[in-house]
Amino acid sequence: MIISIRQFQAQRMQAPRDFSPIENTPICVEIGAGKGKHALLFSGQHPEKKLYAIERTKEKFLAMQKQQTLEPRHHLFPIHADALPWMVHALYPQQVAQFFILYPNPEPHNPAQRWLNMPFFEFLLSRLKPEGTITLASNIPDYIDEAQHQLEQLWHLPYLKQRIASDSARTHFEIKYLERGELCQQLIITKPEHYQTRFDEFMPLQGQNDAK
């Protein structure tokens, strides 16, 4: 697999403050989980799956944590961190069965910060299992079009494109956009069996991630 993008500098990422390593068992990961509506829904529907739900905004993270105390979920792990350093330090190669990125910030003035435009996306792919999936949802047709272009031209990954039903209510943003009558769409991206990245052997320096 030839990936023509600047290589993400994973070795430069410091572990987040108060970082705790996790075990190398199969997991799902939600990036930018907000107040955790989808995380709680998903963990309720799939009690056998472990879900790490990462949110960097403190108030939203606290709201997710509070909701979890009201609706206990034994396999949901809310994480207060920036997803990039946390994923670099916590995740093992080919560990993740499903990633969810639901209604990410559109970054109108900073296209380089959109998930599929970032060199970091290659690192994310290295942590995904073969045949694992990434669900990327957005209410912005141009965001979805650009992501499709990147999947075809840069990442060489297969995907399905779906329109989200008007009565879907997985996240707070989804509810808001559908109520406004906006078109919400998602891409279900699959990692093929023999897909390779430049991070397939990468683990952070010893001592920074000791859970083996």
Ligand SMILES: C[S@@+](CC[C@H](N)C(=O)[O-])C[C@H]1O[C@@H](n2cnc3c(N)ncnc32)[C@H](O)[C@@H]1O
């Ligand atoms: C537009 S909101 C969507 C929240 C939720 N997924 C929903 O649909 O209601 C995007 C969220 O992603 C979070 N976020 C953005 N970049 C992040 C990062 N690098 N790490 C963790 N969270 C991030 C933001 O704090 C924000 O809560």
